[in-house]
Amino acid sequence: MKKIFLFILIFASSIFAAGMKLSGTVMSDDTKMIASRFMGFVKKVYVDEGDYVKKGQLLYTIDSKEIDLAKSQVELAISQARLAVQMNQNMYNNVHLNYERYKRLYKKGMVAKYELENMELMEKNTKDMVEIAKKQLSQAKAKLKEVLHQYEYLKLRAPNDAVVIQKNIKEGQIAIPGMPALIITSLDNLKVLVEISESNLNNISLGKSVDVYIPSINFKTKGKIASIIPASNPMTHKFKVKIKFDKKGNKKIIPGMYSEIIIK
Template sequence: MKKILILTILLIINLQAMEISGTVISDNEKIISSKFMGLIKKVYVKEGDFVKKGDSLYSIDSSNIDSLKKEALYNKEMLENSLANIKLNYERYKRLYEKDLVAKYELEQLKLQLDNTKNLLNIAKAKIKEVNTQYEYLNIKASNNGLIIKKSIKEGEIAIPSMPALILTDLDSLKIKTSIPESALQRVKIGTKVKVFIESLAFQTEGKITSIIPDTQSMTHSFIVKIDFDKQDKKLYPGMYAKLFLEFVNE
């Protein structure tokens, strides 16, 4: 604490920096939701759990897709049987046509029926493939390593497509977020160096400003600032309080 106090005094005396407060955030926070509606069978995580990329987060009952698959398989079987019969008739009519026993029109009609049935069978096969792919979406998995910071679902509830179920925050993409008044924009720039101090860990490090964004939600004419910083293998979490000393760019 003595080092920080001395640093603050020196910075104020030299008018080379400004002290502000900030908050650790994740620059890669994902809202997890399901693609299909269905009964939530199992939830594998709770708030505060660390997960790895590919870990199962929750699963949805497959009854709806089972019905679709059963229907698609039945349709495929019917078309295969129909195609086999049409092929037999077409080959028979072809032999008869070669002996001038049937009209060319009849043979052409059977050929058209044969081609149409083949196309329908290809569509049915594609439908089965599509249904099988949907099973993958019933087991929702983590897209990256991270921390579950919010859970809005329970087992036995209905999963609704696009409705937030979980929030996953990436601890490998931590930054510090703060705000500065409009009057400071002339002196604070992208690349401005920042001294960072996280009091709860007595951790001091350095960083620099990577983005300056107008705060459209505020009426105070302030700007949101994001700071990339050296984490030095420390265990840091979103929401941690940080003291920041912004080193002004000399004009």
């Protein structure tokens, strides 16, 4: 009996010395949902699930009917504002000439003072009308610039290098503002997510070195415990642990891959 107990003790000690083996999954800490700001029909989708995309690459486009309508309305407002500026300027020019004429006549005693004052007031009012019309024209031009800028929002581009992991739109469907059309994930900031039992928490710490192995591509590297998430699963009493690791420039590593972690 003592020999059996001693054998079990030696076997357990050898396992502990070798390290604690955990199963994990490669994940990305940089996942983004791509959605449009405007509602419209999807004209063209340029990517599929699993595609690698570069920063700035065009992902999909939306039709511009709503913005086209807004653009035509603003252009009409600009035309009307320009016409108002020209009309008010012509009126001011005529009133100003008459005002200058009244000043000369007043000096000669040929018109009454109140007539000169009325003409002065008219000149001021028409000048103010010119300034108001110019301001309205300037506002309309600024609005047009804003509308033209909105055309860029109809072209959805990748914010960074990533891989498309989910596609929720097709050509001809309506893009709804705020609803994720695509989900992309970066390959630059990958980690391994594992779960560890509550009883083993004493054996780990932030920054602790671990061995990382991805069997599918026979990839081995070193990693460090980056975070210990203190939200225990009430059913299994396990905690989530994230491990950052050195990719060694390997471009085959993607989120979702099975991995093994050895914590010595």
